[in-house]
Structure formats: structure tokens, C-alpha cells
Amino acid sequence: MLDLLYFLLLGAFAGTIAGLLGLGGGIILVPSLIWIFQYKLQIQQDKIMHMTIATSMTTIVFTALFSIYAHQKRKAIHWPAFKKLLPGMVIGTLIGVFIANSLSSSILKITFAFFLLIVAVQIEFLGNPKGEKKFPGYLLSNLFGYLIGNFSALVGIGGGSLIVPLLLWFRIPIRNAIATSAACGLPIALSGAIGFVILGFKSSTYQATGYIYWPAVFAIVPASLIFVPLGVKLAHRLPIEILKKIFAIFLVIISIKMLLSEFL
Template sequence: MNFDVWWLAYPVLGAFVGFFAGLLGVGGGGIMVPSLATLFIAQGFGMDKVVHMALGTSMASIVITSFSSMRAHNAHGAVRWDVVKRITPAILIGTFGATFVASHVPSEPLAIFFACFMAYVSAQMMLNIKPKPTRDLPGPVGMSLVGFGIGAISALVAIGGGSLSVPFMTWCNIKMQNAIGTSAAIGLPIALSGTVGFIVNGWGAEGMPQYTAGFIYLPAFVLVTAFSIITVPTGARLAHKLPVATLKKIFAGVLVLLCLKMLHSVFG
């Protein structure tokens, strides 16, 4: 295996992602996708594939972090498994199906969609927007439509779905602790289905660099995941000592800057 000096950046990115995941309870997609896209461009990978690879590699990394998060929340009894069972089938279909859409969309529109969605997430964090509980969970058809939508958008921006599923569940009168725990459990099928989809759609694609499995760049996946696991506990410990509300606003600002950097790299 030929060593690439850019691989040294992946442990740093993984440590950064893991720290903020533990500190703020957020998935790493918002950080990983723009960072990976920028690094892939620096490595000289084909411009038409960099955003797809960033989405696929980020989604694969979320499999590990979402599993750890699900176990932790389940240990505290915070997961509403009845909700998970009702929404997961549609989430699997929506996530897997959206990877086929993503694979056929050029990098530029994908980058714009990602940046716009992250701007929405950043605004949520900065303004601390929380919908008021006004109703109960919808019936089977409603849950399926919501699950399909959460899965599809999650695949297009490579997130665990928390920025969509938590507001939805709190709106439906589920306690915040349960909404967060249930969202963590929902994140695992999203990540698994999305990973399989990005592998299937990227398999045999022309112009892919070495060490890829579909749209997943394996050196980045291994190094980011390994170092994110190490720093998650540190972030979780500091969450009880630092002003998290202020840190969320700073984190939101970082997301915006990373998205702007990605857009500049892709279009510049």
C-alpha cells in the first residue's frame, strides 16, 4: 500500500469529529462531508466524484459512532423501541433509494444541497429552535412518510438523521431525552442502509482512486473512525462542565465555514 501524506489529516479530523460528537451529541456528517471533500480535492481525486466519496465515507463512519451512541442511550432506558420499529422500514427504503439519486447527481448540485441543509441545521443550533409539543405520533402511513423523508435527506447529506428526527419526536410530545435516545437508535439503520447504497452505486464507477469500496474511501474511513472513538469520551465528560449552549453556537459557525470552504473548493 502506497502511503499518502494526506492520510495524516484523517486522524486529526477523526479526533475533532469524535470530540464534538461527545460534547454536543451531534453526528459527524456536518463536519466530515465538507472536510473530506476538501481533502479529496487536495489529493487530486476526480472532481466529479469527491462529494459522492465524502458522502459515502461519512455515512460509513457514522455506522460505528451511531452504534456506540445507541448502546449508551439504551443503557439509560432512553430509546423508544416502539417508535424505532414503526419508522425503521421506511427509513431503510428512503435512505437506500436516495443513494441512487445522489450517485447520479453531479458534485456541484450535491454540494449546494448539502450547504443549504447545513445552513438550516446551523440556524437551528444558533437560535436554539425547538418545536412546541402539539400532537401525538401519526399513524402507520404518516410514520412511513416521515421515515422515508428522514432517510432520503439523511442519505443526501450523510447524517444520522438527528437534526430531523429529534424535532419531529419532540413535536409529537416525546420527551427530549427519549427523542435524543430514539434518534440515536434510528441513526444506525440510516447509516447501514446508506453505506450499502453508496457501496453498490459506486462499485465499478470509472475514475475512482485506489483503496475504495464503492464511494467509500477506505483509508479515510478507517483513520477517521479509529480516532473519533478515542475522543468521544473526552467530549462527553466536558459536556457536563462547559457552557454547551454557547458551544453549540460556535459549532454552528464552524459548520457554516466548512460548507463555504467546500463550495469554494468544488466551484473554485
């Protein structure tokens, strides 16, 4: 019962942050799930990161569907860019799952820790980039999609922190960039979840299919969706720039803690 409470609180926090700062839930879910799986559920050490990434990506499947519905009602999704990125994202994610499956939990944890540092720098120091005016053709778009999908599978995210800056670089307005990023999260997360089910199927239990831990998914998803509107409401009332600084510092602390736990 206490485990369920942890997952519900985690979903509420992830949903609030997503609505408040426009960041995907994976940024919050992955380090939190690592802690719960390791210290509360005592999951086998060498499978913690694999189960964490798979579970995180599965929750993103459901939240992405909700986001696509909400953004499509406002006709905010840039479907031409989505279609160009799609094949590369799916292929990149599936290959990324195979790579992740071959790596140790320790290496995956270090990879995610460095990713948090990059996101923190992006939040704190980088504004909206202004680059090319024309979105690239299918070849280059698929290369971008492949790299995004590949890395997303290694760290358990929907790719938003990578896709939004890319779309902004090609002069897609911020609202459309966020909406399109939410749409891209679905094929990335779905491909990743399917891959982790197949590769981890021998590890299945009555609570897990492959590496996906269902009690966490079924608690996190509804709590997250319920609290996203709260985050949006707070975004219109609180000083976002100060909140971004605090959250960037928070990510740095988590990253350093994860790195120290691996190296010391």
C-alpha cells in the same frame, strides 16, 4: 502517512463535537472529507461528493452501533417510534442513494452547504419545539422516515439533526429523542453504505469498495469513539450556549465558503 494523520485528527474532532453538542459526525466529516479528497488525495472531481457521502455514512454505521449499545444500557431508546420510522427510512435512503448517484458533485455540494445553514439556524434560534402529544401512526411515520432517509443519503448524515426535532415535536423527552436518533442512524447509514457500494462498484480500487474509501473509515471511527467521552466531559464544564453560537457561526462560514467555491 500524512493522509492517515488527517483522518485521525478529523475523527478526533468529529467525536469531540458529537459528545459536546450532540450533533452527528456527518456535519463535520462531509466538509472535511471534501477538502482532503480534493486537495490532498486529488480524487476525481466528479466523484468527490459521492465518495465523501459514502465514506461518511460508513463511519456512521460503526459509531451508531456503539451509540445504540451505550443508550440501550440506559434503556433510553424509544423503540416504538424507531419501529414506525424504520421502513420509510430504509426505502427513503435507498432511493436517495440512486438520486445522489445521478447528481453531479457540484449539486450535492450546494445541497450540503444549504443544509449546514439550516442546521446553524436550528442551533442558534430554535429551542425545543412542543407540538403533538401522540406519535403518529405507521403511514405518517413512514412518510417522515422516507423524507429523513432520502435527504440523509443526499448529504451523508445519519439523520440526527432531522430526527431529534421531529421526536421533540411529538413530546418525546430530549434524552430519549437523542438516543432514538442514534438508533435510527444505523439503518440509514447501513442502507446508504450498501447502496453506494452497489452503484459505485465499477469505481472500486484496492483502497475503496464502490464509493467507500476504507483508509478514512478505519482511521476516523476509532479516533471518533475515543474522543466522544472528552466532548461529553467538556459539555459539563464549558458554557454550552456560547459554544453553540460559535459552532453555528463556524457552520455558516463553511457553508458560505462551499457556495462561493461553486459559484465563483
